Amino acid sequence: MPYCDVGTNQATDDAHLNNEIKIFYRTYGHGPTKVLLIIGLAGTHDSWGPQIKGLTGTVLPNEDDSGDADWSSPDQRCGDDNESGGGIEVCAFDNRGMGRSSIPTKKSAYTTKIMAKDAIALLDHLGWKKAHVFGHSMGAMIACKLAAMVPHRVLSLALLNVTGGGFECFPKLNRQTFSIAYRFFKAKTPELRAAVDLDTHYSKEYLEEYVGNEKRRTILYQQYVKGISTTGMQSNYGFEGQVNACWRHKMTRCEIESIKSGGFLVSVIHGRFDVIAQIYYARRLAERLYPMARMLDIFGGHLVSHERTEQVNQALLDLIKASEVKMKPKDWTNLPKKTTWWTEKRTLCLSPNVQTGGSVSIKCCILEKLHVFLIFLFSLLILVFDHGRKLLKSTVNPARVASSPS
Incomplete structure (x- = not known):
């Protein structure tokens, strides 16, 4: 099975022979168009199955390919009408802390920047000088870091169900999300x-x-x-490390400008009923990337890539095609021209409400600040709960269960 050693960039058949971090990956399809898929928290490479099938026409990994497949057939290959005249090759992998990849035991070994370096090492290992980079949820945060670090190696960027990290990772405060959080912590x-x-x-x-x-x-x-x-189930080390990466994630103004300087197009795709990543923050990220970005609001939840497969796959193919024909950002974006923070807030608080015909007062600003405060309070309670749970475990000294990949 294929592994990439992110330390020495060497492949091996066993991801646990030494203390080096090894990333398990698989490639699918054949052709000059390269696509790197980065999955989210607690997900494995095969979570991209519907997109792998949609982009390449197969879910059979290349290492299992007998070589008899006819990749010139439309059923076996997508992208025949691409300007490059070839098909698509996709690489999907397990992030550190999940699946068959290495599971570091220290939280400090998990940040979106470190995990972006894993992805860059994988590009080097594959010999891909440039690729279209698509990420989902935490994977989209990693994709943002990668694009900011090596913009010259990115052909296009797709961010599915993404937020800006930190407190933006917390869902809306309502009965549904409290129920989900409670059940999640009890799910053993x-x-x-x-x-x-x-x-x-x-x-x-x-x-x-x-x-x-x-x-x-x-x-x-x-x-x-x-x-x-x-x-x-995902190991505690992997889960807590990946959560730590999401919590610490932040895109600085310099990093946003680095992405925009790359000149590639960006597609922000989001399920409007996502209870994990709020669409408001995805839209705000898209607006920060103006004029390179297009925002797509699709009926669906957090795993909109599975729920609305055809729409998402078409959006990804549209992004690839637009990049290949070198579409201008002004023709790609569907976002309004970016305004200053002060103008945006003043418009939000003082402009008429078109839908209701009423007047939006300064209360909306107060409510927004209150919402941020409640999210902060909720996150603080979760940290306290997590600390108490660990303290209780240490006092009762339970038997350790071996970690297993999910």
Whole structure:
């Protein structure tokens, strides 16, 4: 199986032979167009399955390819109408702390910048000088860091269900999210984890749809339980490390300018019913990337790439094609011209409300500040709860369970 040693850039068949960090990856499809897929927190490379299929026409990894596939066939290859005249090769990998990649035990080994360096090392290992970089959730944060660090190696950037990190990672404060958080901390079995994952990943409408005689929730629940039982729950080291990376993530003004200086197009794709990453923060990030970015608001939840596969795949292919024909940013963006912070706030607080015909008062600014304060308070409570849980564990001294990849 293919591994990339991010320390020495050497491949090996075993990710646990030494203390070096090794990243497990797989490639799919063939062609001159290269796409790097970066998955989010607690996800593995195969979480990109619907996009791998949509971009390459196959879910069979290249190392398992017998070599008999006809990649000139439209069924086996996407992108035949690309300007480059070739197909698409995709690479998806497990981030450190998850799946078959190494699991560092120190939180300090997990930041989006460090994980972006892992991805850059993987590009070097593959011999890809440039690639389209697509990330989901935490993976989109990592993709932002990568694009800021090596903008000359990015052909385009797709950010799915992304936020700016830190307190922006916290969901809206309502009964649903409190219920999800409570159930998540109690989920110690594949069955409990699968149940909470469904409510976290998908919109309620999607789960309640019937597929034949069964609700989609029932079908997906069985799939999730099987998947989690097969791969195992994510280790505490990996989960806490990746959460730490999200919490510490921040895109500075200098990094945003570095991305914009790269000249490549950006697509920010978000499910409007995402209970994890609020669409408000995704839109704000897109506006910071104006005029390079386009914002796509799609009906769906956090895993909109699975819930609305055809729409997302088409958006990704549109991004690739627009990049290849060198579309100008002004023709790509669908965002209004960026304004100053003061103008934006003044417009928000004082302009008429078109939808209601009423007048939006200064209360909206106060409510926004109150919302930020409540999110901060909620995050503080979670930290206190986590500290208390660890303290309780240390006092009762439970037996250690071996970590297993998810």
